[in-house]
Amino acid sequence: MSIRFLSITLLLLSVHLFSQSSANKRLIPKNIPPCCTKVSTANISIDVTGDMYRQQSARYHCVEAIIFRTRNGLACVDPKAEWVQELTAKMTKTDKI
Numbered sequence: 001m002s003i004r005f006l007s008i009t010l011l012l013l014s015v016h017l018f019s020q021s022s023a024n025k026r027l028i029p030k031n032i033p034p035c036c037t038k039v040s041t042a043n044i045s046i047d048v049t050g051d052m053y054r055q056q057s058a059r060y061h062c063v064e065a066i067i068f069r070t071r072n073g074l075a076c077v078d079p080k081a082e083w084v085q086e087l088t089a090k091m092t093k094t095d096k097i
């Protein structure tokens, strides 16, 4: 009884997740990698790791952004922020982030 309930729950959950992800995909044109849709201006330079950054231009739902690696994953930040300009001046631009 409880196993049956659990499997029905899981089935409903996976159907729900599937329909959600396909709904998201419809909004995003094909062959566009995930991108920053918003940026932060907060100075997180202390969390930035490595010496590479990526510049993203505004396109479709993506906004102009600098992408840094941090210990918590990728961060989308405002290219106009002063701390971002100071940091990128010392770093190497790459497309591999």
Ligand SMILES: *[C@@H]1O[C@H](CO)[C@@H](O)[C@H](O)[C@H]1NC(C)=O
Binding pocket: 043, 044, 045, 046, 082, 083
């Ligand atoms: C950003 O934070 C770093 C590290 O705390 C600091 O050295 C730097 O001066 C800050 N930059 C600005 C523009 O506030």
